Each structure stands twice: as structure tokens, then as C-alpha cells.
Amino acid sequence: MxxxxxxxxxxxxxGVSKSTVSLVLQGSEQVRPETRTAVRAAMAEIGYVYNxxxxxxxSASAGLVGLVINDLRNPFxxxxxxxxxxxxxxxxxxxxxxxxxxxPALQARLVGSMIEHGVAGLVISxxxxxxxxPFDQLARTGLPVxxxxxxxxxxxxxxxxxxxxxxxGSRAAALxxxxxxxxxxxxxxxxxxxxxxxxxxxxxxxxxxxHGSEAFAIEGKPTRAFGMEVTxxxxxxxxxxxxxxxxxDLVALGLMAxxxxxxxxxxxxxxxxxxxxIEEAAQSWPQLSSVACDIDHFARDTAARLLAxxxxxxxxxxxxxxxxxxxxxxxxxxxxxxxxxxx
Amino acid sequence: MxxxxxxxxxxxxxGVSKSTVSLVLQGSEQVRPETRTAVRAAMAEIGYVYNxxxxxxxSASAGLVGLVINDLRNPFxxxxxxxxxxxxxxxxxxxxxxxxxxxPALQARLVGSMIEHGVAGLVISxxxxxxxxPFDQLARTGLPVxxxxxxxxxxxxxxxxxxxxxxxGSRAAALxxxxxxxxxxxxxxxxxxxxxxxxxxxxxxxxxxxHGSEAFAIEGKPTRAFGMEVTxxxxxxxxxxxxxxxxxDLVALGLMAxxxxxxxxxxxxxxxxxxxxIEEAAQSWPQLSSVACDIDHFARDTAARLLAxxxxxxxxxxxxxxxxxxxxxxxxxxxxxxxxxxx
DNA sequence: CTGAAAGCGCTTACAG
DNA sequence: CTGAAAGCGCTTACAG
Numbered sequence: 203m204x205x206x207x208x209x210x211x212x213x214x215x216x217g218v219s220k221s222t223v224s225l226v227l228q229g230s231e232q233v234r235p236e237t238r239t240a241v242r243a244a245m246a247e248i249g250y251v252y253n254x255x256x257x258x259x260x261s262a263s264a265g266l267v268g269l270v271i272n273d274l275r276n277p278f279x280x281x282x283x284x285x286x287x288x289x290x291x292x293x294x295x296x297x298x299x300x301x302x303x304x305x306p307a308l309q310a311r312l313v314g315s316m317i318e319h320g321v322a323g324l325v326i327s328x329x330x331x332x333x334x335x336p337f338d339q340l341a342r343t344g345l346p347v348x349x350x351x352x353x354x355x356x357x358x359x360x361x362x363x364x365x366x367x368x369x370x371g372s373r374a375a376a377l378x379x380x381x382x383x384x385x386x387x388x389x390x391x392x393x394x395x396x397x398x399x400x401x402x403x404x405x406x407x408x409x410x411x412x413h414g415s416e417a418f419a420i421e422g423k424p425t426r427a428f429g430m431e432v433t434x435x436x437x438x439x440x441x442x443x444x445x446x447x448x449x450x451d452l453v454a455l456g457l458m459a460x461x462x463x464x465x466x467x468x469x470x471x472x473x474x475x476x477x478x479x480i481e482e483a484a485q486s487w488p489q490l491s492s493v494a495c496d497i498d499h500f501a502r503d504t505a506a507r508l509l510a511x512x513x514x515x516x517x518x519x520x521x522x523x524x525x526x527x528x529x530x531x532x533x534x535x536x537x538x539x540x541x542x543x544x545x
Numbered sequence: 546m547x548x549x550x551x552x553x554x555x556x557x558x559x560g561v562s563k564s565t566v567s568l569v570l571q572g573s574e575q576v577r578p579e580t581r582t583a584v585r586a587a588m589a590e591i592g593y594v595y596n597x598x599x600x601x602x603x604s605a606s607a608g609l610v611g612l613v614i615n616d617l618r619n620p621f622x623x624x625x626x627x628x629x630x631x632x633x634x635x636x637x638x639x640x641x642x643x644x645x646x647x648x649p650a651l652q653a654r655l656v657g658s659m660i661e662h663g664v665a666g667l668v669i670s671x672x673x674x675x676x677x678x679p680f681d682q683l684a685r686t687g688l689p690v691x692x693x694x695x696x697x698x699x700x701x702x703x704x705x706x707x708x709x710x711x712x713x714g715s716r717a718a719a720l721x722x723x724x725x726x727x728x729x730x731x732x733x734x735x736x737x738x739x740x741x742x743x744x745x746x747x748x749x750x751x752x753x754x755x756h757g758s759e760a761f762a763i764e765g766k767p768t769r770a771f772g773m774e775v776t777x778x779x780x781x782x783x784x785x786x787x788x789x790x791x792x793x794d795l796v797a798l799g800l801m802a803x804x805x806x807x808x809x810x811x812x813x814x815x816x817x818x819x820x821x822x823i824e825e826a827a828q829s830w831p832q833l834s835s836v837a838c839d840i841d842h843f844a845r846d847t848a849a850r851l852l853a854x855x856x857x858x859x860x861x862x863x864x865x866x867x868x869x870x871x872x873x874x875x876x877x878x879x880x881x882x883x884x885x886x887x888x
Numbered sequence: 889c890t891g892a893a894a895g896c897g898c899t900t901a902c903a904g
Numbered sequence: 905c906t907g908a909a910a911g912c913g914c915t916t917a918c919a920g
Contacts (some may be wrong), residue, residue, distance in 0.1 A: 206686075208897055219907045224899060232905060249685050254661045255607065256897035258598040259912045264662075280623050284644045291651075296658050299642045301627045308634075315639050318595045319607075342592050343549075426828040459830040462805070485769040487802040551913055562891045567915060575889060599913035602896045 207248045216244035227252065258320055267297045267508065268316035268324040270309060272352065274301035278450075278478055278497060279327065282351075285501035286325065293509055295322070306332020317343055323512045325504060326361075328354040330396065337361065346511040348518070350504055352398065358520040364504065368398070368477075371493035371526040373405025375447045375475040378491075378528060380413070382535045384445035384473050389419040390432050390457060391449030399449065402477060406447050424449050429456020430463075437464055444472055445534075451476035451483050451492055458486065458533065474533045488532035495526050550591045559587035570595065601663055610638045610851065611659035611667040613652060615695065617644035621793075621821055621840060622670065625694075628844035629668065636852055638665070649675020660686055666855045668847060669704075671697040673739065680704065689854040691861070693847055695741065701863040707847065711741070711820075714836035714869040716748025718790045718818040721834075721871060723756070725878045727788035727816050732762040733775050733800060734792030742792065745820060749790050767792050772799020773806075780807055787815055788877075794819035794826050794835055801829065801876065817876045831875035838869050 209223040216223070218237060225233050226241040233241075244250075258264035267290050271279045287297040298316060302309035309329045313336040316324060323346040330352070337355040340347050349355065353363040372389075379387050389406050392399030403419060410417040420435065422428040429448065433456075436443055448454035454476030461468045468474055469488045476483060479494035503524065510516040530536035552566040559566070561580060568576050569584040576584075587593075601607035610633050614622045630640040641659060645652035652672045656679040659667060666689040673695070680698040683690050692698065696706040715732075722730050732749050735742030746762060753760040763778065765771040772791065776799075779786055791797035797819030804811045811817055812831045819826060822837035846867065853859040873879035 206897095210897085220897095221899085221908085222906060225906090228899085234905065237905080251686070252661045253602075253663070253897055255598045255601040255663055256912090257899070259596075259602050259897080259914080260899045261912085264598060266662075274627050275620070275623055277618070277620065277623075280618055280620075284617050284646070287644060288646065288651075291654075296641070296662065297643075298639070300640075301630060303627070303631065308631075311634075318597045319609075319639065320596070320598050343594070426825065430828065456828060459828065462830045482769065485773065485799060485802065487805045549913095553913085563913095564892085564915085565890060568890090571915085577889065580889080596913055599896090600915070602898085602913080603915045604896085 206253070207250045208253070209250075211248055212241060212244050212250050215248055216241045263322040264320045265295050266319060266321045267295045267512075268313075268319075268321040268326075269297050269299045270302055270312050270316070270324065270326040270328070271299065272302050272304050272309075272327050272329045274299070274303075277480055278495075281497050282327075282501045282504075285498045286505055289502050289505035290509075293505075295509075302329045304329045306330075310336045313340065317345070321345070323347070323508050325350055325508060327351045330354060346508060348504060348508055348511075350500075362507075362518040362520050362522075364500075364507070364518070364522045364524070365398075365401075366495045366500065366526050367523040368401040368493075368526065369404040369408075371405065371477065371495075371528065372402050372447055373409055374528040375491075375493055376406040376409035378530060378536070379445045379447070379473055379475060379534060380409070382445075382473055386415065386418070386443045387445040387447060388436070388440070388443045389417070389449070390446045391420070391422055391424055391428055391453035393423065394421040402449055418443065422453075424453060426452045426456035426459070429453040429458075430460040431456075433457055433460025433464060437466070446472075446474050448474065448476045451478045451480045451490060454490055454492070454533070455482065455486055458488070458490065469532045469535050473535050475528075476533075479529050483529075484531070486533075491531045491534035491536060492529050493526050494529050496524070500524050549596075550593045551596070552593075554591055555584060555587050555593050558591055559584045606665040607663045608638050609662060609664045610640045610855075611656075611662075611664040611669075612640050612642045613645055613655050613659070613667065613669040613671070614642065615645050615647050615652075615670050615672045617642070617646075620823055621838075622694075624840050625670075625844045625847075628841045629848055632845050632848035633852075636848075638852075645672045647672045649673075653679045656683065660688070664688070666690070666851050668693055668851060670694045673697060689851060691847060691851055691854075693843075705850075705861040705863050705865075707843075707850070707861070707865045707867070708744075709838045709843065709869050710866040711744040711836075711838075711869065712747040712751075714748065714820065714838075714871065715745050715790055716752055717869075717871040718834075718836055719749040719752035721873060721879070722788045722790070722816055722818060722877060723752070725788075725816060729758065729761070729786045730788040730790060731779070731783070731786045732760070732792070733789045734763070734765055734767055734771060734796035736766065737764040745792055761786065765796075767796060769795045769799035769802070772796040772801075773803040774799075776800055776803025776807060780809070789815075789817050791817065791819045794821045794823045794833060797833055797835070797876070798825065798829055801831070801833065812875045812878045816878050818871075819876075822872055826872075827874070829876075834874045834877035834879060835872050836869050837872050839867070843867050 209220045212223045213220040300312045325348045347361045349361045349363040476492040479492035483490040483492045507518045552563045555566045556563040643655045668691045690704045692704045692706045819835040822835040826833040826835045850861045
């Protein structure tokens with residue numbers, strides 16, 4: 203295995219100086235087209251590979267962006283990660299995706315590793331718990347850092363936060379269920395004490411208060427298994443509940459599987475609305491109504507925000523909320539109509 | 546924003562030479578413990594951050610591993626990617642995960658980008674189609690490269706291939722269904738002409754041949770939607786079919802949703818076995834029998850293979866197959882027993 | 889155990 | 905438009 207060719211080898215082959223090769227590499231306009239072509243040909247002939255480490259050492263950026271996700275196995279985050287990566291790739295940035303797996307210690311190491319690798323910016327959906335250390339470290343670097351979907355560091359001036367307008371979504375879901383004939387609407391799932399649980403409950407709570415109904419919530423893990431579990435509780439101990447807004451679609455699908463097992467029909471006896479509108483929502487039976495969060499749009503928006511900050515030093519607003527949309531399907535006893543997310 | 550501190554700053558602060566700092570950075574034994582402690586303290590005080598680009602430029606490796614996945618949105622691959630990343634992280638390697646999204650052109654760019662970033666090794670589950678160009682480029686670098694789950698380049702001496710023993714899995718599934726009382730077993734899903742479709746069919750084909758039954762396959766996309774679609778075809782035009790082995794669990798779940806919609810019961814009238822044993826298989830209703838592919842084990846195994854190759858120059862075998870296991874549940878009319886994957 | 893020197897492969901002003 | 909020179913922040917022998 204021979205030594206990897208460098209710009210010196212390319213320069214020798216093409217009969218120019220290495221500065222010229224460097225300029226061609228950067229797509230400079232000040233090199234004659236013929237020269238450029240000759241240099242490109244020389245590169246191809248000797249199998250030249252650009253060495254980013256060297257470029258990075260001398261200049262500012264390696265064109266790397268870091269993405270730290272609390273749970274990459276969750277399809278919602280996977281979708282966000284892949285779309286963000288592809289959007290940034292179109293702008294010439296490579297994205298390093300890492301999964302902190304809800305582990306603050308691992309997250310701290312990942313953030314450290316990304317800084318060492320010289321990322322030009324970072325997007326983080328943080329794990330809960332742990333210390334401020336990684337954010338302090340990030341603050342010291344002065345790097346553009348975006349908190350998305352979860353806010354664990356309150357310094358949104360340093361780490362701007364963006365998420366969806368979940369409150370509007372749960373309000374729309376509650377109004378829709380009442381409209382469809384539901385009388386007692388529970389909120390199912392979501393870990394207690396978490397900001398996102400509170401946000402996804404808030405619109406529903408407001409509607410319940412407006413209607414003088416009790417806001418009955420059963421909190422728990424955002425999983426299918428928890429949804430199935432809740433079915434038992436509901437059937438055995440809360441027969442008066444005739445509808446549920448679920449923390450996410452997984453809980454809703456679990457709840458529906460539980461009703462199926464009990465031989466109870468969803469969409470008439472009991473109405474369900476989920477959150478996220480994952481692909482499966484439209485493919486379950488009955489089809490699941492859900493508050494759609496356009497994660498692709500959100501990912502592209504996040505990329506644009508980060509690029510503006512990295513490239514043009516345009517600092518994003520401290521907090522922003524993307525609108526959501528209620529998609530009504532059979533599980534809430536509705537047809538195919540669509541109601542806007544902001545009533 | 547001030548200049549990032551370098552080892553020179555650390556050296557000045559600690560009152561040693563920069564070589565000593567470098568040795569401490571590498572955890573060398575030849576530095577006195579007191580000196581080491583002093584250097585570490587100096588680093589913390591001035592907020593020193595290791596510059597990997599510089600280290601990489603001078604020495605061999607940046608401790609980076611590349612992972613290119615054809616469809617990172619597929620939970621099976623997501624699980625593989627996250628487990629591989631975490632296993633390699635435990636050995637001090639950072640993994641750059643990228644999604645080629647089944648696009649050969651994008652894949653070529655991603656491979657090029659990873660080489661430029663100086664990865665020490667690469668794991669690829671390749672997209673189908675496109676040219677050999679990226680593999681030729683990889684061959685020129687002499688880098689350790691592992692093909693996993695899909696083999697698109699036949700040079701397994703250069704790019705060792707590993708996957709699951711799907712043939713044994715579909716054989717076990719077919720025998721189990723016959724044993725449970727099924728008479729006519731179809732194979733549903735899997736894109737025509739793909740090696741993996743052929744592999745997942747092969748054991749079933751062999752069993753059908755041994756029993757003198759016709760091997761009836763309906764090929765198609767590996768999606769829930771396709772599974773639902775097939776239900777119509779089956780009910781309307783092939784009432785004699787009383788069981789199906791599905792290309793993957795998504796197809797199987799779609800098929801089951803289709804039967805549910807038609808008011809037909811799965812597990813008695815019709816038996817279903819899926820492939821992959823994704824989390825949802827145990828949470829659907831009825832629970833789905835499936836050929837389990839231990840993707841976590843496979844990911845750890847892949848990491849070990851790659852590390853052995855990168856670190857100790859131990860070349861893996863050209864091809865290897867990991868055993869699978871048939872998990873029988875209600876969808877095939879079985880109890881909770883487990884039958885081994887290799888009958 | 890520690891220090892002085894060279895060099896990894898680029899980019900960046902600066903001359904020409 | 906092109907060339908010669910310096911330097912990015914490390915690691916690596918090599919002396920001491």
C-alpha cells in the first residue's frame with residue numbers, strides 16, 4: 203500500500219504549483235478553465251483524495267455538523283436525523299449522528315468528542331438529567347448550538363430552543379373529540395414532570411376546564427406496552443371514560459391493540475387520538491387519528507437555522523414553535539376530513 | 546471569542562514541555578504521576594480541547610469509523626446502527642452514521658466524504674444499483690471494509706460479507722406452519738430479483754418441494770401497505786391459501802391488519818409468520834410469530850470483526866452467517882414455545 | 889523522565 | 905493568473 207497522494211503529487215503531475223491545486227480544490231474563479239481541467243485530470247489519474255484533516259487544521263471549518271439525539275431508535279427522531287443530515291449534505295456539510303440513549307454521561311462524552319472533531323455547529327435533542335457540564339463546555343467554545351424538541355438548558359439565548367406547538371395540537375384534539383360525541387376524555391401516557399408531557403396535555407387541560415370537566419390523566423411510558431396496560435385499567439375501573447388523547451401514537455396503538463384484545467371496538471364505543479402521526483397511524487385498523495408534527499419540515503427548518511447561524515452569524519430567536527395539524531381518521535369516529543391545528 | 550488553547554498553552558501553564566503534554570494526552574506510562582496530574586489540572590484550568598484534526602494529520606488514525614446504511618429509517622437498521630456505534634464508542638472510536646436512502650449516487654458521495662474525513666474503517670449495508678465506483682475507490686485506499694446484510698460487490702475477499710442465516714429461518718417457519726396444521730403456505734413480500742428475497746424464500750421453497758406443494762409467492766414491497774393490499778388478493782382470488790410466511794414483520798403486520806379489517810381471524814383460519822421479530826411483533830394483537838434475527842448481537846459481532854481487522858490486521862472470513870431463531874406466537878396458532886432456528 | 893526539532897497536508901496572504 | 909513561504913496543532917523519533 204503506497205503513500206496517499208497529496209496536492210504536491212497532483213501539482214507535479216499537472217505541471218503547476220501546489221497553490222494552484224489548492225485553488226482548484228476550492229473551486230476558485232481565478233484559475234484558468236484549461237488549468238482547472240488539467241488539474242482535475244491529474245487528480246483522477248493518480249487517485250488523489252482530499253485530506254480534510256489537513257484542510258481543517260489550517261483553515262476554520264471541517265464542514266462537520268454534530269447531531270446528538272436522546273433516542274435514535276424512536277422513528278420520530280430517526281426521521282428527524284436522516285432529513286437533517288440530507289439537508290445539510292446538500293449544503294456541503296457532513297453530519298455526525300450520535301445516539302445518547304437517554305444517558306447523560308454518554309451524552310457528555312459525545313458532546314466532548316464532537317467538539318474534538320471540530321464540528322462547526324451542533325444540534326441536540328438532549329437527554330434529561332445529568333449536569334450542565336456539556337452545555338457549559340459548549341458555551342465556552344462559542345459554537346452555534348440548537349436545542350430541539352427538548353429544552354434541558356434554560357439559557358435559550360446561548361442555545362436557542364425550537365419545537366412544535368403541542369398545546370395547540372392537544373386543544374384541537376380535545377375539541378374534535380367533544381365534537382364527535384365524546385363526553386369524558388382522558389389523557390394517556392407521557393412521563394410525569396416532563397415539560398413535553400405538560401405541553402401535550404395543556405390544550406386538553408384548557409378545554410376540560412372550559413367545559414367544567416375533570417382532567418383525568420394516566421401518566422406513563424411512551425410505549426405500545428403502556429398503552430395496552432392502560433386498556434385494562436380503563437375497562438376495569440373507569441368505564442365512564444369514552445375517549446383518550448394519547449401522549450404519542452405508540453401509546454395510542456397499544457391502547458387500540460388492548461381494545462381489540464378485549465373485543466371492544468374503537469371509533470364508536472371509544473375514541474382515540476394520538477400524537478406524531480407516524481406512518482403506521484394511517485395503516486393500522488382502525489386508522490388512527492393523530493396530531494401530525496411535520497418532522498421533515500422541522501428538520502429542514504432546523505438545518506436552515508443552523509446554516510444561517512454558522513455561515514451568516516444570524517442568531518435564531520430564543521424560542522420558536524412550529525404549527526401542528528390534527529389528522530382525523532376512523533379511531534376518533536371521523537371521516538377523512540382535516541381540521542387545522544390552530545383552531 | 547479567544548483563540549482555542551493548544552498544548553503549548555497547557556505546557557506553559559503546567560511548566561513542562563509540549564512533548565510531555567502530548568504524552569499525557571496519549572496516556573503514556575513514562576510520565577511521572579505528579580507531572581500527569583499537574584498537566585491534567587492545567588488543561589482543566591484553561592479549558593483545553595484536544596484537536597483531533599491536528600493529531601490525525603500527524604499520526605495515522607482519527608479514531609473514526611464510517612457506517613453507510615441503505616435505509617436508516619427502517620427500525621432494523623436503526624437498531625443495528627445505534628448498537629454498532631455504542632459498541633465502537635466503548636473502544637474509543639467515533640462512528641459517523643450516514644443514510645444513503647437507497648440512492649447509489651448519494652451513497653457514492655457519502656463513501657467519498659468518509660474517505661476524505663479519514664475513517665479508519667467502514668461498514669456498509671449498500672444500496673442496490675449504481676456502479677462499482679465507490680467500492681473501487683475503497684479498494685484503492687486499502688481500508689478495512691465490511692459488507693453487511695446486503696452484498697452488492699462480489700469481491701468478498703476485499704469486502705467480507707456477513708448476514709443472517711435466513712434460509713434456515715424460512716425452513717423452520719415452513720415446518721412450523723405445516724406442523725400447526727397449515728396446508729397451503731404462500732410467501733408474501735420481498736422485491737423480486739433481490740438476493741435477500743431469494744434467501745428468505747429458499748428454506749420455504751425447499752420444504753414446499755419436499756412436500757410436493759406448489760411454492761406460491763407474491764412479491765412486493767417490504768411495507769405494511771403492501772401487506773394490507775395482499776390480503777384483498779388472497780381473500781378474493783386464493784381462498785385455498787391458509788398460511789403465509791412474510792418477507793418481514795411489516796408485511797406480516799399489514800397482512801394481519803387487512804384480515805382484521807375483513808373480520809377474519811388470524812391464528813386459526815389463517816396463520817402468519819413474519820421475519821425480523823421487531824419489537825412490535827410481541828405487542829400486536831394477535832401477537833406475531835417471527836423469525837428473530839438478533840441484530841444487537843450481529844452489530845456487536847460486526848464491531849468486533851472490524852476492530853480485529855483495523856487494530857490487529859485480522860482479516861475476517863469472506864462470508865459468514867449468524868443463526869436465527871423462530872419465535873412462535875399466536876399468529877401461527879402456537880403457544881409461547883420457542884423452536885430453534887436450525888431444525 | 890523531559891526538551892528541541894521536524895513534519896503531517898493543506899490554506900493563506902503576499903509577491904510576481 | 906501562478907509561485908514561494910509560513911503556519912495550523914499535533915506526534916514522533918532523537919537526544920539528553
